[in-house]
Amino acid sequence: MSQMQEELRQKAKELLEKGEVRYIIGWGKGRFHHRPPIFIYQAEDVDKLVWDEYCVANLGKYLLDDKFPEGKIGICVRGCDSRAVVRLVQDKQVKREDVCLIGLPCTGKVDQEGRELVKCRDCMHRNPPVYDIVLGEPVEEKGNPDRFKRVEELEKLSSDEKYEYWSNVFDKCIRCYACRNVCPACNCRECFVDQYRVGWQGKQKNCMQNQIFGLTRAYHIADRCIECGECERVCPVGLPLMELNRKLIKDLNSLFGPYEAGVNPDVKPPLGEYRLEDPEEYM
Amino acid sequence: MRRIGVFVCHCGSNIAATVDVEKVVEAAKTFPGVVYAADNKYTCSEPGQEAIKKAIAEHNLNRVVICSCSPRMHEATFRKTIADAGLNPYLLEIANIREQVSWVHTDKEKATEKAIDLARIAAAKAAKDEELFTSTIPIEKRALVIGGGIAGMQAALDIADAGLQVTLVEKESSIGGKMVMLDKTFPTLDCSACISTPKMVTLSQHPNIELMTYSEVTHVGGYIGNFEVTIKQKAKFVNHDICTGCGLCETKCPAKVTSEFDQGLGKRPAIHKLFAQAVPNKPVIDKNSCLKLTTGKCGICSKICPVGCIDYEDKDKEVTKKFGAIVLATGYELIDWTKLYGEYGGGRYDNIITGLQFERMVNASGPTDGKIVRPSDGKTPKSVLFIKCVGSRDVNKGKSYCSRACCMYTAKHAHQVLEKIPGAKAYVSYMDVRTPGKGYDEFYMRTLEDGAVYVRGRISKIYPEGEKLISLGEDTLSNSNVTLETDLVVLETAMVPNPSAEKTAAMIGVGRDKDGWLQEAHPKLRPVETNTGGVFLAGTCQGPKDIPDTVAQASAAAAKVIGLLYKDELETNPMISKVDPQKCAGCGFCIEVCPYGAIELVDFPDRYQGKKIMRKVAQVNGGLCQGCGACTVSCKPGAIDLLGFTNLQILEEVDALCR
Numbered sequence: 001m002s003q004m005q006e007e008l009r010q011k012a013k014e015l016l017e018k019g020e021v022r023y024i025i026g027w028g029k030g031r032f033h034h035r036p037p038i039f040i041y042q043a044e045d046v047d048k049l050v051w052d053e054y055c056v057a058n059l060g061k062y063l064l065d066d067k068f069p070e071g072k073i074g075i076c077v078r079g080c081d082s083r084a085v086v087r088l089v090q091d092k093q094v095k096r097e098d099v100c101l102i103g104l105p106c107t108g109k110v111d112q113e114g115r116e117l118v119k120c121r122d123c124m125h126r127n128p129p130v131y132d133i134v135l136g137e138p139v140e141e142k143g144n145p146d147r148f149k150r151v152e153e154l155e156k157l158s159s160d161e162k163y164e165y166w167s168n169v170f171d172k173c174i175r176c177y178a179c180r181n182v183c184p185a186c187n188c189r190e191c192f193v194d195q196y197r198v199g200w201q202g203k204q205k206n207c208m209q210n211q212i213f214g215l216t217r218a219y220h221i222a223d224r225c226i227e228c229g230e231c232e233r234v235c236p237v238g239l240p241l242m243e244l245n246r247k248l249i250k251d252l253n254s255l256f257g258p259y260e261a262g263v264n265p266d267v268k269p270p271l272g273e274y275r276l277e278d279p280e281e282y283m
Numbered sequence: 284m285r286r287i288g289v290f291v292c293h294c295g296s297n298i299a300a301t302v303d304v305e306k307v308v309e310a311a312k313t314f315p316g317v318v319y320a321a322d323n324k325y326t327c328s329e330p331g332q333e334a335i336k337k338a339i340a341e342h343n344l345n346r347v348v349i350c351s352c353s354p355r356m357h358e359a360t361f362r363k364t365i366a367d368a369g370l371n372p373y374l375l376e377i378a379n380i381r382e383q384v385s386w387v388h389t390d391k392e393k394a395t396e397k398a399i400d401l402a403r404i405a406a407a408k409a410a411k412d413e414e415l416f417t418s419t420i421p422i423e424k425r426a427l428v429i430g431g432g433i434a435g436m437q438a439a440l441d442i443a444d445a446g447l448q449v450t451l452v453e454k455e456s457s458i459g460g461k462m463v464m465l466d467k468t469f470p471t472l473d474c475s476a477c478i479s480t481p482k483m484v485t486l487s488q489h490p491n492i493e494l495m496t497y498s499e500v501t502h503v504g505g506y507i508g509n510f511e512v513t514i515k516q517k518a519k520f521v522n523h524d525i526c527t528g529c530g531l532c533e534t535k536c537p538a539k540v541t542s543e544f545d546q547g548l549g550k551r552p553a554i555h556k557l558f559a560q561a562v563p564n565k566p567v568i569d570k571n572s573c574l575k576l577t578t579g580k581c582g583i584c585s586k587i588c589p590v591g592c593i594d595y596e597d598k599d600k601e602v603t604k605k606f607g608a609i610v611l612a613t614g615y616e617l618i619d620w621t622k623l624y625g626e627y628g629g630g631r632y633d634n635i636i637t638g639l640q641f642e643r644m645v646n647a648s649g650p651t652d653g654k655i656v657r658p659s660d661g662k663t664p665k666s667v668l669f670i671k672c673v674g675s676r677d678v679n680k681g682k683s684y685c686s687r688a689c690c691m692y693t694a695k696h697a698h699q700v701l702e703k704i705p706g707a708k709a710y711v712s713y714m715d716v717r718t719p720g721k722g723y724d725e726f727y728m729r730t731l732e733d734g735a736v737y738v739r740g741r742i743s744k745i746y747p748e749g750e751k752l753i754s755l756g757e758d759t760l761s762n763s764n765v766t767l768e769t770d771l772v773v774l775e776t777a778m779v780p781n782p783s784a785e786k787t788a789a790m791i792g793v794g795r796d797k798d799g800w801l802q803e804a805h806p807k808l809r810p811v812e813t814n815t816g817g818v819f820l821a822g823t824c825q826g827p828k829d830i831p832d833t834v835a836q837a838s839a840a841a842a843k844v845i846g847l848l849y850k851d852e853l854e855t856n857p858m859i860s861k862v863d864p865q866k867c868a869g870c871g872f873c874i875e876v877c878p879y880g881a882i883e884l885v886d887f888p889d890r891y892q893g894k895k896i897m898r899k900v901a902q903v904n905g906g907l908c909q910g911c912g913a914c915t916v917s918c919k920p921g922a923i924d925l926l927g928f929t930n931l932q933i934l935e936e937v938d939a940l941c942r
C-alpha cells in the first residue's frame with residue numbers, strides 16, 4: 001500500500017510540474033479514519049495525498065463541481081471511481097478530454113474496526129476499466145456470485161409483504177438526500193425533489209412521500225447505477241438502498257440483456273438507446 | 284377561470300344502450316370547473332355540432348369535453364366545431380365512452396360508472412389544456428417509391444401521370460418484382476409478362492420518372508413534405524450510359540452460378556440481365572461470382588464488349604435527394620419451408636419444389652422452356668401433388684395468417700398440369716378453398732371440371748420410394764387416411780415480408796405487425812397510410828395479396844401522394860415536444876431514443892459558478908417531431924414535455940381517477 005502511495009505522489013508531482021493537469025482530486029488525511037477528498041494544486045502539496053485501506057469515498061461526483069474547468073483535472077480512480085467518470089462522460093456532464101484518470105487497482109476498503117466494507121465485498125470491478133495512467137499491478141477480480149441473491153429473496157414475497165417491507169424501510173428515511181448527493185448517477189440540474197411543481201412529489205416527510213422519493217430515485221438511476229454502493233454507505237439510517245438498485249439492474253438485464261453501467265464507454269445504457277432492430281414494442 | 288362544457292353523446296343506441304347517458308351528464312355537472320353539461324343523440328351530426336357552438340356562446344365556455352367515440356374517429360371534426368365557435372381547437376378533450384365503454388361492457392351500471400370516470404379524467408385534463416398553434420412548412424414536390432414490383436410500378440406511374448416527379452428505387456438490377464417471374468395470372472390466365480412488361484417500358488420512358496435500379500435506401504431523415512433520403516447505387520461495373528444491351532458479354536462469360544430469378548432451377552453468368560425483358564435492358568456484373576473481380580483473372584467481357592462499357596473499377600455511389608412523400612412497395616418473399624418442414628424432407632428431395640419454382644418451369648422463357656419436368660431427371664411428371672397452406676395457417680410451424688393468393692394460383696397450377704401434360708393427374712391437398720373475388724370461384728370450378736382431385740386435409744409426411752414420392756395424410760371429409768404416390772410435389776408456401784423491408788421500415792419509422800408486415804395506420808379507414816406522416820404503403824409489403832388487390836392499393840397510395848404533393852404547404856402538428864432549457868442537463872438521451880431524429884443539442888448561454896459559459900441543451904425540430912413522447916420518458920430531469928399531453932396534464936388525469 002505505501003509503495004503505491006509513493007508512486008501516486010510521484011506521478012501527481014510529475015503531472016502538476018509538467019502542467020499536464022491543473023489540479024488533482026484524491027484522498028487526504030482527515031480527522032477520522034476515513035479519508036476525505038482533497039484537491040491538490042501545487043506540486044509541493046502532493047505528500048498530502050493518501051492511498052490506503054480507508055480511501056472509501058467515490059471521487060467521481062466531485063467533477064460535477066467543476067464542469068467547465070480551465071485545465072485538465074487529474075482524478076484518482078479505483079474501479080468504482082472510473083465507472084463513475086465513464087457514466088458522467090456518457091451523460092455529457094464531463095468531457096473525457098477534461099480529465100486525466102489515474103488508475104489505482106483496489107483490493108477493497110475497511111471500516112473503523114477493520115472489517116471489509118459491504119460495498120467492497122460486492123465489488124465486481126476492482127481494476128479501473130477506463131484510465132489514462134495506471135499505477136501498480138492489476139489485482140485479481142473476484143466477481144460477486146451473490147449479486148442478486150437478496151433480490152431473489154425479496155422477489156419471493158407476496159405483494160403485500162413487499163409493500164410492508166418497503167414501507168418499513170422508507171418509514172425510517174429522514175430525507176437528508178445524502179444518497180442522492182453522493183450518487184454519481186444523479187446529475188440533473190434540478191432534482192425532482194427540489195422542483196417547485198412536480199406534482200407527484202411533496203416535501204412532507206412521511207412514509208408515502210418518502211416511498212415516492214425512494215422509488216423515483218431508483219427509477220431515475222435504473223440504467224446508470226454503477227453499484228458503487230455509496231448511497232447505502234452514506235445513508236445515516238442504514239437503509240438497504242442497493243436492494244432496490246439491484247432489482248432494477250436485474251430486471252434490465254433480463255429485458256435488454258446483460259449491461260453494467262460505466263464499464264465500457266462505447267456501450268450505451270439500455271434505456272438511453274434506440275436501435276433499428278429494437279423489438280416493435282419499444283418503437 | 285376555466286369554464287368547461289361537457290357534451291355526452293348517445294351515438295343512437297351505440298352508447299345509450301349500455302351507458303346511462305343522463306347519469307353521466309348529472310355527474311359531469313359536479314366536476315371542478317364544469318359550468319355546463321348536456322347530452323345529444325348524435326354529437327357529430329349537424330344539429331349536434333350546432334348545439335355545442337350554441338352552448339359555447341351562451342355559457343361562455345372556454346374548454347370543451349366530448350364524451351363519444353374514439354378521438355381517432357372525430358377529434359378532427361370536433362376541433363373544427365369549437366374553432367368555428369371561436370375557441371382554439373386544442374382546447375378540446377374527448378372521453379372515449381364507445382370503443383372503451385359501451386362496446387366492450389354489458390353491465391349498464393358498471394359501464395356508466397366507468398363512463399363517468401373517463402369523463403372526469405377528460406375534464407381534469409381539459410382544465411389544464413393550453414392554446415396550441417399550428418405553423419406551415421413548404422412541400423418538396425417529388426415522391427420516392429421504394430420497390431419496383433407491380434405495386435411500386437403502378438404507384439410510380441399514377442403519380443407521374445398526375446404531373447409529379449417520381450424516383451423509383453429498386454434493389455435488383457431490373458424492375459418487375461415477382462410478377463415478371465410468373466407464367467400466367469389467374470383468374471383470366473393472361474400471360475404475366477405480356478401485361479407487366481409494357482408497364483415497365485412505359486415507366487422507364489416516362490419523362491417524370493427517374494429509375495434507380497440496383498439501388499437501396501441507406502438513410503432517411505426529415506419529415507412529411509421534406510424527407511431527405513440517401514440512396515446507394517450499387518456498383519454495376521457496366522457503364523449503362525454507353526451499353527447498348529446487345530448481350531454479347533452474357534454469352535461469353537465463363538462464370539456460371541445458380542440463377543436467383545429462376546429460383547435455383549437454372550444457371551446465369553456473372554454478367555447478366557435479371558431476365559430477357561429486364562428494364563433497364565442492360566447487364567450488371569455480380570461481384571461475388573465474377574472471376575475478374577474475385578480472382579483477378581478473366582476480363583473476357585471487357586475484351587468482347589463492342590462499345591467498351593465494362594468498368595471493373597466501378598464503385599458504389601451515394602446520392603441524397605429530397606422528397607415530399609414516400610411509398611413503400613417492398614413486396615414479399617416465400618417462407619423458407621426447408622427449415623420448418625422436416626417431414627417433407629426439409630429440402631433433401633429434388634422433386635419437391637415451391638410454387639414459384641413451378642411458375643418458372645411453366646414459363647416459356649424459364650429454365651425448361653415452359654416444360655414441366657422433374658428436377659431430378661428431367662422427365663415429365665405424370666402425377667403432381669400440390670400442397671396448400673405450407674407455412675400459412677399453421678401456428679405451430681409457420682404463420683397464423685392466410686397467404687390469400689395461394690388458393691387461386693394452386694387452382695391455376697393444377698389447371699396448367701392438366702392442360703400441358705395429357706393424361707396427367709393433379710392432386711391438391713387443402714384445408715379450405717377460398718375464392719372471394721370476381722371470377723375466382725368460376726376459375727376454381729373450371730379446374731375441378733378439368734379433373735383436378737382436391738383432398739381435404741394436411742399432408743403429414745413425404746418420403747421417396749423408387750422414382751416416386753409418397754405423401755401420407757388424411758382426408759378429413761371421408762375421415763380416412765390417404766396415401767398419394769406422385770412424380771412431383773409442389774409446396775404452395777406462405778408469403779412473408781421481404782426481409783430487406785425491416786431495415787427500410789425502421790429507418791423511416793414505419794411500424795410492423797406481429798408477422799413483420801408493414802403496419803397501416805388503420806385497418807379499415809386508413810389502409811394505405813402509415814403512422815408516419817407522408818409515408819404510404821402499396822402491395823404485399825402490407826400483407827399478402829394478389830395482383831388485382833396490389834394494383835388497387837398502389838393506385839390508392841398514389842392518390843394519397845398526389846393529394847399531399849398538390850398542396851403548396853403543410854400545416855404542422857402543434858402537439859410536439861418542448862424542452863425547458865433550464866432543467867435540461869444536456870445528456871442527450873432524448874436524441875438517442877427519438878425515432879424521428881427530431882432532437883439536437885444546441886448551445887445555450889448560461890452562468891456557472893460565477894462564470895459565463897456556453898452549455899448544451901436539447902432542442903426539438905417542430906417539423907420532424909411526431910409527438911410520440913418517447914423523449915419525455917427518457918428525460919430523467921423531466922425537462923422535455925409533450926404539448927397537449929404534458930406531465931402535469933397526465934398527473935391531473937391520474938389524480939382525477941383516484942378521486
Ligand SMILES: Cc1cc2nc3c(=O)[nH]c(=O)nc-3n(C[C@H](O)[C@H](O)[C@H](O)COP(=O)(O)OP(=O)(O)OC[C@H]3O[C@@H](n4cnc5c(N)ncnc54)[C@H](O)[C@@H]3O)c2cc1C
Nearest residue numbers: 430432433434454460461468469614615638822823829830
Ligand atoms: C407462386 C405464386 C403465384 C402467383 N400467381 C398469381 C396470379 O396468378 N395472379 C395474381 O394476381 N397474383 C399471383 N401471385 C401473387 C403476386 O405475386 C403478388 O400479388 C404480386 O407480385 C405482389 O407485387 P408487389 O409489388 O407487392 O411485390 P413484389 O413483386 O415482391 O415486388 C417488390 C419489389 O420490391 C423490391 N424491394 C424489396 N425490398 C426493397 C428495398 N428495401 N429497397 C428497394 N427495393 C426493394 C423487390 O426487389 C421487388 O422487386 C402469385 C404469387 C406466388 C408466390
Ligand code: SF4
Nearest residue numbers: 183225228229230231
Ligand atoms: S445509487 Fe448508490 S450505488 Fe448506485 S451509483 Fe448511486 S451511489 Fe452508487
Ligand code: SF4
Nearest residue numbers: 877908909911912914
Ligand atoms: S416526442 Fe420526443 S421522441 Fe417523440 S418525436 Fe418528438 S422529439 Fe422525438
